[in-house]
Amino acid sequence: MARLKLKEHIINRDWCKGCGICVHFCPKKVLELDSQEKVVVVRPEDCICCKLCELRCPDLAIEVIHE
Amino acid sequence: MAIKDYIRQRYFPQMWCPGCGHGTILNSLLRAVDELGLDKNSIVMTSGIGCSARISGYVDFHSLHTLHGRALAFATGVKLSKPELQLLVPMGDGDALAIGGNHFIHAARRNIDITAIVMNNRIYGMTGGQYSPLSGPGKKATTAPYTTIDNEFDVVNLSIAAGASFVARSTTYHVLECIDILKKAISHKGFAVVEILSQCPTHYGRKNKEGDAIQMLEVQKKTTAKLGSKALEDDPTLIPRGIFVDIDAPEYCQEYDKIVESAMKSANSSNSSSSNENRISLTTKSCVTQGE
Numbered sequence: 459m460a461r462l463k464l465k466e467h468i469i470n471r472d473w474c475k476g477c478g479i480c481v482h483f484c485p486k487k488v489l490e491l492d493s494q495e496k497v498v499v500v501r502p503e504d505c506i507c508c509k510l511c512e513l514r515c516p517d518l519a520i521e522v523i524h525e
Numbered sequence: 526m527a528i529k530d531y532i533r534q535r536y537f538p539q540m541w542c543p544g545c546g547h548g549t550i551l552n553s554l555l556r557a558v559d560e561l562g563l564d565k566n567s568i569v570m571t572s573g574i575g576c577s578a579r580i581s582g583y584v585d586f587h588s589l590h591t592l593h594g595r596a597l598a599f600a601t602g603v604k605l606s607k608p609e610l611q612l613l614v615p616m617g618d619g620d621a622l623a624i625g626g627n628h629f630i631h632a633a634r635r636n637i638d639i640t641a642i643v644m645n646n647r648i649y650g651m652t653g654g655q656y657s658p659l660s661g662p663g664k665k666a667t668t669a670p671y672t673t674i675d676n677e678f679d680v681v682n683l684s685i686a687a688g689a690s691f692v693a694r695s696t697t698y699h700v701l702e703c704i705d706i707l708k709k710a711i712s713h714k715g716f717a718v719v720e721i722l723s724q725c726p727t728h729y730g731r732k733n734k735e736g737d738a739i740q741m742l743e744v745q746k747k748t749t750a751k752l753g754s755k756a757l758e759d760d761p762t763l764i765p766r767g768i769f770v771d772i773d774a775p776e777y778c779q780e781y782d783k784i785v786e787s788a789m790k791s792a793n794s795s796n797s798s799s800s801n802e803n804r805i806s807l808t809t810k811s812c813v814t815q816g817e
């Protein structure tokens with residue numbers, strides 16, 4: 459299968475509660491929590507679009523959009 | 526459709542604690558419904574009481590937030606009156622197997638076409654961390670400060686013994702597997718049970734020193750293994766995940782329809798000479814007798 463190419467992560471900061479599940483289990487360490495304990499994308503170029511962050515998020519706060 | 530089209534966005538952010546596994550179960554369930562391409566107007570979700578039960582408020586399906594332990598009783602009523610609807614019944618471990626244990630085994634015994642999802646965090650989350658019939662011995666809870674001595678139910682074995690025709694287990698860590706199992710359970714004709722191991726970091730995690738949500742998910746990863754895997758063969762103490770039972774068995778609503786049909790037939794033949802009006806009243810009577 460061809461490698462998926464990331465367009466963007468859509469993050470809903472109002473819904474994110476900063477549990478850190480997406481950050482911890484991202485296989486490529488693309489995400490981090492900022493000073494307000496909200497998820498931010500720090501290494502988008504490493505994203506493999508596996509969507510595990512989106513699927514595990516208890517708050518439906520992150521979406522991975524690919525080309 | 527997008528996932529957001531299946532929820533009532535006005536109630537978000539949802540009420541669950543940060544990292545609560547119940548949110549991930551909602552997420553997986555929405556993906557399953559979306560991937561199956563179900564019309565949301567054909568789905569009814571009934572729930573009881575508990576943190577888990579709050580899930581019915583977030584989905585944009587027909588929903589009934591009912592009484593603690595009684596979600597399956599309400600679902601049975603809905604399904605029998607409108608068998609064409611798809612019934613999804615998420616329940617907490619206390620909801621499903623403490624107060625609702627009797628409804629649970631009898632719904633399984635009847636093999637009525639309902640998808641029962643046990644959101645198992647091994648504790649009463651909503652009421653402050655009392656132990657549940659799924660906690661198991663040696664666990665701490667507000668009602669067991671020196672640890673519990675009660676054995677836990679094995680939801681899978683219990684469901685199989687009670688007569689469920691589809692029985693599976695997954696976790697909130699194994700999301701891809703969980704979505705796949707939920708899709709199969711929803712498509713199954715008959716009583717389908719999916720136990721999903723969930724994490725309550727606020728009560729169970731804190732009391733049992735399992736740490737935060739992330740550490741609790743690491744525990745799920747380490748202590749479970751896929752049915753038929755080498756890992757499970759090497760270490761039978763691991764909790765098995767996967768589909769344990771998936772069989773065709775007579776479904777309750779269909780069997781009920783057959784009874785109605787045979788009652789109609791016998792009433793019609795015994796009253797073949799009477800007027801139409803009489804026939805209708807007698808048919809109704811014999812249906813009622815059969816239903817008792």
Ligand SMILES: Cc1ncc(C[n+]2csc(CCOP(=O)(O)OP(=O)(O)O)c2C)c(N)n1
Nearest residue numbers: 575576577593617618619620648649650651
């Ligand atoms: C008839 C009745 N008995 C007891 C309660 C109190 N009560 C509310 S939720 C709950 C247990 C919740 O535990 P569980 O079903 O495991 O759901 P969780 O909150 O862990 O998701 C209890 C005992 C109630 N609401 N109604």
Ligand code: SF4
Nearest residue numbers: 541542545576650725
């Ligand atoms: S108390 Fe436990 S089960 Fe309830 S929302 Fe919080 S983490 Fe989830």
Ligand SMILES: [Mg+2]
Nearest residue numbers: 617618648650
């Ligand atoms: Mg519980």
